[in-house]
Amino acid sequence: MRHTLHVWADEAHVGTIEHEGRDDRWGLSYAEPWVNDTRSYPLSPALPLARPAADYASASIKRFIEHLLPEGRALDVAVTYNGLARTNVFGLIWALGAETAGALRFTGNANPAPPTAESILREIPLQELDRRIAEREHVPLTVWDGKVRMSVAGLQDKLLVYLDRPLQEGGRLFLADGPRLASTHILKPDTGNPQTPHLAVNEHFCMTLARRMQLPAAEVSLLRTPRPVLVVRRFDREVQNDGGQPRVHRRHIIDACQACDLPVAYKYERNLGSAEAVRHIRDGMSFERLFGCADLTANKAVSRLAMLRWALFQFLIGNSDAHGKNFSFFVRPGGLLEPAPWYDLVSVLQYDGFETELAMAYGDVFRHAEVSAFALADFAARCGIDRKLMRREGQRLAKLATTEAAAQAQAADYESEAERVFVQGIADFVARQADRLTQLVADAALWKDEYL
Structure with a gap:
């Protein structure tokens, strides 16, 4: 059938x-x-x-x-x-x-719900959210009132909610169903995993650092239940006024794997893993494939520049898990693509005991510590990026990152001494990476084309 x-x-x-x-x-x-x-x-x-x-x-x-x-x-x-x-x-x-x-x-219904149909809002008080986070090993966070709520792609626990106004103005959280309303924010509670302490704070720091550097990252804030919860404003949602009532308009986005017609299993460049027998197979998403998506956009030069900044920023924060589903595009009328704001920015290298092979190689290098000037020159050649442009952008971002990371580490968002020590550690790491990137892109610009 x-x-x-x-x-x-x-x-x-x-x-x-x-x-x-x-x-x-x-x-x-x-x-x-x-x-x-x-x-x-x-x-x-x-x-x-x-x-x-x-x-x-x-x-x-x-x-x-x-x-x-x-x-x-x-x-x-x-x-x-x-x-x-x-x-x-x-x-x-x-x-x-x-x-x-x-x-x-x-x-399954061939007829849409009538525009006049009432949306159903189910409020989530902070006390209930805190209890549900505490119980999530027994009752999954995606299950509410006996119903499984959709969770967007990714491995972390997430809950999609509608926020009636900004949190700092007393905004309340709701589960939303109906034709007029949909989720506007994503809640990402801290994992509570001792192997990844302060993960919500880590992502908040990296996302906010990008925004401080005038890079196009999604808006984030920290909610305390009192457990830390990262609140991400969905950039694929726009709240509009419709006859005095709020209405959520949805924007079509696709990730880079969808843009390249690749399976979910191909979100990493080494799609079969890094074992000796298969490490040479690199059919998954790569920087070269990602930059090729610029040909599907309205402004190829602007798109390539956005991708270059994204790749360099991942190096600065030590995000080894920046894979093909972590870069998205708006789909414009007619089908042209436009790079969307950034998301899932985390300094993975802050955590010991994890496989930190790069999701996508710089040139042929899959290890963060092994990235060299030649690897970046090779990366630029494969992606069609002028190495002098990479030097200019790399050094500009490195200078900005050092200043803004130090400032963000002093922000009032981080309440406990443990959180403040943790984010200071990220800021110090970013400063070291900035010094390293400044030299690497300068040296990469000196390589002769015939050696690449």
Whole structure:
């Protein structure tokens, strides 16, 4: 049997996804009004509005959908509570597709909810949130009132909430359902794992550092329940005034793996791992592939510059886990891409005992400590970046990072002595990385092209 899901962007009918389960065959049909609308966009570059002569590749449709699902424990919870197999991608998007990353909603109903339908808001008092965080090993954080809530992709525990006004103005947290409202923020509680202490504070520091450096990172704040919780403002959501009532408009985004039509398992460059027998296989997302996505954007030069800054900033903070699902694009009308704000910025190298191989190599180097001037020159050559531009940007960012990291370490956001000591450690690390990057990009600019 073939089953059908309807795809929506706000109240607009985008089209249908069909699935034949036995042979795992997928089909896509865009709705004619959607195709003819000048404001419309394709799901991804691999699934254009104009149907290809050979039709859409079944595997490309499945890959696109799979990227919308949560990972890790959140996926296990969704599987268990919905009585599904982990491999049942169609069943999972049917169960969880009312709230995904970006603009799209997936429903079994061919008719949208009427625009006048009331949204359901379920408030989450801080005391209840704190209790649920404490109990999350027994009752998963994605389960509320007996229902599994969608969690955006990633391995960390997350909860999608609607915030009625900024936290500093007394904003309240809600679970939101209905046609008018959707989540506007992502809550990421501290893990409580002794191997990754102060993870929420770590991400807050790195995200705020990027914003202090005038880099395009998502807005974040720390909520205390009193446990630290990182609150991330969703850049794929816009709250609008509709007749005196708030309405959440969803913006379509895709990550770099979706832009390149790669599977979730290919988010790391060494998609088969780093064992001796397979370490030479590098079919996953790489900096070279990422920079190639600039050809799909309206302004290639601006996009490449944004990608260069992103790559250099990851080096400055020591984020070895900057993989292909950690860079996203807005999909503009017609299908052109535009780099989206940054997210998931963490100084992974602050933690001992973890595999810190780089998710994507600088040149041929997968170890942070082994990145050399030649590796950066090789990186620039592969990605089509002028090495003098890299020197200028690297040294500018290094100077900014040293000053702003020191200032952020003194911010009032960090309440305990342990938090203040921890962020000072990140600031000191960033300062050392800045000195290192300043020299590396200067030396990289001196290599002759024929050696690369």
